[in-house]
Amino acid sequence: MVDKKYVYSFKEGSKDMKEILGGKGANLSEMTNIGMPVPPGFTISTEACDNFYKDGKRLNEVVKNQISVKLKELETDMNKRFGDSNDPLLVSVRSGAAVSMPGMMDTVLNLGLNDESVQGLIQKTGNERFVYDSYRRFIQMFGDVVMNVKHELFEEILQRVKDGKGVKVDTELEIEDLKRIVSMYKEVIQAKTGRLFPNNVHEQLEMAINAVFSSWNNNRAIVYRRMNNIHGLIGTAVNVQSMVYGNMGNDSGTGVCFTRNPSTGENKFYGEFLMNAQGEDVVAGIRTPKKIEDLGEIMPEVYNQLLKIRNDLELHYKDMQDVEFTIQQGRLFILQTRNGKRTAHAAVRNAVEMVNESLITKEEAIVRVEADSLDQLLHKQLDEVHKKDSKVVARGLPASPGAAVGKVVFNAEDAKVLAGKGEKCILVRIETSPEDIEGMDAADGILTARGGMTSHAAVVARGMGKCCVAGCSDLSINENAKSFDASGMQFREGDIISLDGSSGEVFVGELRLVSPTLSGDFETLMQWADNLRKLKVRTNADTPKDAKMAISFGAEGIGLCRTEHMFFEESRIKAVREMILSDNVEGRKNALNKILPMQRGDFRMLFEVMDGRPVTIRFLDPPLHEFLPREEREIEELSRDMGVSVEKIKSKIEELHEFNPMLGHRGCRLAVTYPEIAEMQSRAVFEACCECIGNGKNIVPEVMIPLVGNTKEFEHQKEIVDRVAKEVKEEKGINFEYKVGTMIEVPRGAVTADKIANSAEFFSFGTNDLTQMGCGFSRDDSGKFLKEYVDLGIFKRDPFQALDQEGIGELMKIAVSKGKSVRKDLKLGICGEHGGEPSSIEFCHDIGLDYVSCSPFRVPIARLAAAQASVKAKKKKEEKAYKEIVKNSVEEIKGKYGSSISMEDLEKELSSKISPDVLRRVRG
């Protein structure tokens, strides 16, 4: 049997082989094959890395033998010999996984130098200083990366020699100094490791390859993969490439360039270079690099060659490229190309302009822009330069993006007072509660010490599009004393701080803010997205202000209006409390009658803003104890206001206390117990609807019953809604349409969705609660273990941030299929936090929902993500069809020539039938 292939020369690969060759290796192959001046080399596959770990962190013989063969080929190719004392082959050994992990894994340059080959290289280059400098660098890098000797020890030796000579920079050292350094480096390696620095170049190579493979599982690489949600890779590849030198004199140099401006997106060559330098010098920042245009003056031919390469690469890759090059004695080499990282602004501009240049299709443009990155375009940001110069005093969770600068306040009341004076403030709380809503609205930013990404503060702030840093446990807050400590500093009321809600950082003092500007390109991209997407995008909004903003961002309706938010306003909370404290239906009805006109007004204004777009109104959801005061002072106040004894209020609070409020008396359970609440809310909705229809607006409200687990709960509530609708129609003499549906957020509701869909006209998945109940952990308590669960890979991502498709998604699939089995035209949506998260939106598209609903500021993200989901689904479908075609063709060929046909002949026949493009898609 033939061994599996683990080592590929650059001539053998292609850009479609990233899984096996890693990104860098695949692109080196691709460039080699399209004739770019790439120094020859070979790639050891990620599968070899997988074996390396399976074999107990060592290279097996099969891989070693294949490396030897490829090394020989490389020697032949370069007409040099590894370790030769005449004209030695030197190589770089670099990592490269399928997904870019810049700087996380190890690299060794100049490998192949030893005491003999140094002489050969001197002979060949005639540049003894260059050779010893390279040798010194190689030993240092090898000692650090491969032999684990701390790099500081080498730095010290270098510094000591420089100090002894009284010189400042390396270039001032002489050859003899470098030779001394080389032998001192070898000594320190021997002293620290007990081993000699390996003089055998083959041993050097094997050790370096082992080191690179090992670095796949070093701590920083693991953390990087976790933080960037990189999963499912089997390891890194290793690229062994013949060395070229940018430091061989003034006709040599090295640089990095982007085919377009990665910051603005402008279609203009962009980059920098240094003459007579190696790559690390550009990064180190000791010498200031020059702009790429200047190369045109220094080496016009090379520059023109580079310009052509820029064009060729973009035409070939059809994306903006980030290219590393080296000029060795006037000859240009390309060492790497990859898709360039860019700002959201640049991504949008690139995508739109490349479509206009006919480089890519609109569908390709859509998937080019990371949906989440649009956040950068919509919110104010802290000035990046100013950030670099400022002190971070604490770090919390990036709970709601954007930035805020203002005076510290410690309660909602103070926030309102300060905002009333036109001052900017930041509300700092241990945690927020529904009573803080007005203060949160008044503040420019919110900072809390407790709570996660879906805590009250985070959810409300995102809804408001307001910057929030949550769960900032670095803070020690004393709300009574109105102060907090962080990083050893004390902050008092009125002190100015700055928040970065996109990074979770808290800064001392007033940082510069940069305002968002939406370009025409953004609008263009969004229009393309709207044409491509199937999912509708609605918003979660409770106020006309939020609704207006959401419409400006493209929302097509309201998917979730939380009516309880309307209950917390100061003028209303009294009536709500009066209702709660009533002992009988009459008392409750009296109190509800006070709320009715206010809530009707809320709905009317909301309907007017939405102007015919669908509005989904969720009935009262939170447990009643959330509306009662907690502090002694407030209880006394309430007692005076209501003429009810403090004892009675306390006993009511005690009575309403719940051990597990999340699993308590809330949602529709409230209105089953107190039907008068549902009656009032129905009346408010329908009377508001009549008022709008009277004014010529077309309104079809969608009443949504929360927390339904049992169809009989729903039927109980629907009966009330229908009855009140009939009453209002008769009273007002106005006819209107409406829908009644439910949230699917209780697991029992999901698995009995067929029963519920018999009477419910729509489902909206409340994935926050569905995640809590389905997984059995509350978002308030799971902080204690969820981070570790993600670290351990039990969940790929925090299921409150990105929908847990395997588990909660399964419940959703069950609900969709059961629901549709009894009602084909059942409307399906999602209104949990996941409705604004791209991977969750793709899942919603795939399982056939009709719309997603998210906070106003995430509407553009959702529009783009929905379009991306469409494009991806279309692609998957196409690929399935192509596979079918290829499979059929293979069958046909086998039918004609017999199944003993050789693979080669089969391939030939196949390529005569099917275009290479299709074949590549099926196999890539």
Next chain:
Amino acid sequence: MVDKKYVYSFKEGSKDMKEILGGKGANLSEMTNIGMPVPPGFTISTEACDNFYKDGKRLNEVVKNQISVKLKELETDMNKRFGDSNDPLLVSVRSGAAVSMPGMMDTVLNLGLNDESVQGLIQKTGNERFVYDSYRRFIQMFGDVVMNVKHELFEEILQRVKDGKGVKVDTELEIEDLKRIVSMYKEVIQAKTGRLFPNNVHEQLEMAINAVFSSWNNNRAIVYRRMNNIHGLIGTAVNVQSMVYGNMGNDSGTGVCFTRNPSTGENKFYGEFLMNAQGEDVVAGIRTPKKIEDLGEIMPEVYNQLLKIRNDLELHYKDMQDVEFTIQQGRLFILQTRNGKRTAHAAVRNAVEMVNESLITKEEAIVRVEADSLDQLLHKQLDEVHKKDSKVVARGLPASPGAAVGKVVFNAEDAKVLAGKGEKCILVRIETSPEDIEGMDAADGILTARGGMTSHAAVVARGMGKCCVAGCSDLSINENAKSFDASGMQFREGDIISLDGSSGEVFVGELRLVSPTLSGDFETLMQWADNLRKLKVRTNADTPKDAKMAISFGAEGIGLCRTEHMFFEESRIKAVREMILSDNVEGRKNALNKILPMQRGDFRMLFEVMDGRPVTIRFLDPPLHEFLPREEREIEELSRDMGVSVEKIKSKIEELHEFNPMLGHRGCRLAVTYPEIAEMQSRAVFEACCECIGNGKNIVPEVMIPLVGNTKEFEHQKEIVDRVAKEVKEEKGINFEYKVGTMIEVPRGAVTADKIANSAEFFSFGTNDLTQMGCGFSRDDSGKFLKEYVDLGIFKRDPFQALDQEGIGELMKIAVSKGKSVRKDLKLGICGEHGGEPSSIEFCHDIGLDYVSCSPFRVPIARLAAAQASVKAKKKKEEKAYKEIVKNSVEEIKGKYGSSISMEDLEKELSSKISPDVLRRVRG
């Protein structure tokens, strides 16, 4: 079109028509058709009742016409005319639903009497006094039941007349007195209702029928149906039957008899009667009835006839019958027969003896005994007679059956002290917590003011087989003052009370206890059950004592050993707290090392008792804060004991506080965070296992990981268990087998069961938590609305008591099917509270579980219920097969004779092919 048939004469029905004719009507028909002396009459169907409600509580014309027709037939049959002034037909009008609801609905006797027919009846009977007495009784009953005049008003009149005459009993009144009473009755009716008493007999009949139909939805009937879990009936039937009289002189009488003794089950005729009396006189208790044997002396012919009827009815119905009879002037009439209610003792004896008499099969015997009723046979009971004479001071939930008598104590410590002195005591707590376990064990009974049927007190008490009354909100307990108030009395420490855990009653003083005795019949029945059932029955037991008791009740293994119960013992809780208060792994390991030998000892003793039977050990489940003290005093004590500051303990308590502990850091989440806990527990299990194997016992422990929602959690834990097993095997040089499985109690676990079953060898459904998370309500908080949910019919029964088959059952079905899809031999069990509840056990059988596990005292119930489930499933299967046979025969006949064959001919052909038994089963 022909109208639907709503009215059936007794000749037209049969006992299989209970749904339509009600139980009473169906049996009257059946008896008529087998030649019993039943007074003729007809039944108005339950479907007519349904229509009555649909038509706004009135009889429609179709039904009215059918009644007229049947009334005419009855007149012809009896050769009397309704309202006749010569020889009038009189009728009784009685309710009768498909399920017996004794005394809940209305009855009218002697209907058909008016001022004219009274004369006719006098003429016919020649007994004026009897006739006026009947008229008086009729008006009183009609006035009360049909015209809603309070019966006290009639009693007052009767008393006034008796007082005026200076007589004591009704029989002393003379004819003129009765006439006066009749006219005074009519006056009071007119005064109270503004209507005349109806003289028209047809009007009387219609009003009476309406009244009976209306009584279907009177309050007490609704409550009765709810309390007895009667659902799905469409209404009551009405039986109109010609009257016979037991009060027509000394050759007349009336009585009630049982074909066997309903109290002991003895196969001996049993009953009582009164001569010259109506049925109500027997019930009223004014005269003392005679034993049925005495009838043999008074009227030997009638008695012999009755004995024959007793035999015929038992042979016909194949069950013990409860028979009402009347003797009118020497002629015997049977007015009713139904299956007799009996004690659990009698039920068991009847069932076994009837099998021995070849009256029924073993399978029929099995389903005859209500599984839940076995509780009566296993626990001590309060003496029924003594109960009647004693004062009930409070009523709570019947949380754990049996009875207890003892001195009141208010904390666990006092209970232990008193029990130590050999005194019986009852632990009275607002609610219990895990710290009370030892006190609960020491006490004879437990009484709590808060908590439901699945509260801590209830669950633990049932596990211990100890009497418990929970959630007794009538009590006002002051634990500090050591007293409670109830019914206006104050009880202090040391006062004696008695509890009835089967009824929830609390009595003052010391009531007599009756000890349980298990008969040989019980053992026989249980053996039959064991032979018939497919489900294995295990027990939930944490101690050797419980395990021993469960084995004596027939348990075949332990399905749930809760290891945390072992952590609460005083000697261990310190080490547990030391573990919790440790800041690092080392500290925790040290503390766990102290627990290890104790836990190993626990397991060894448990294994020894179980002697080769399977033992499922669940790893630590509750959140850690449950192990920390709550009261200041205890915290200070702990601080001294551990040498840890009070502040640190308090801050730990604060840190561990959870908003929703049910959804918090518990179950396997603990051991994912602190793997050392799972390590210690694995080691304790396997070392105990080795010790037992060393002693020649064969032990295969089953390690159960709790609260798995994600297969990766399970894999994480299994890796630890497997690793420790390997270590212990090597250390001890002993080989052993074991299984690792999981609870399915998180909805996510249920819907991803296919993933989990890849590595789990068994599933045990934890339906307590699955209900909480699946329905989204905690058992601690749902008390606020769950009762109302059951009242409203949203849930048929409290889902914490009887498994919610539609919802939680659906999750179980999904888990079973997904689990089996990847592992055919997956072992499936249930260990939630539902494992001992008959309807839930039937469901478990139907979905293919292998075993149920329940508290020791419910093991016999589970064995019987499992057998019943088998029998029922077999019957369902047979019925399906029979239906198929009948369907095929019909097809065949139609094929032969063409499908235009008349129904009559089809029937004839069919009965020539298929036995009437089969036809009845298919159609019944």
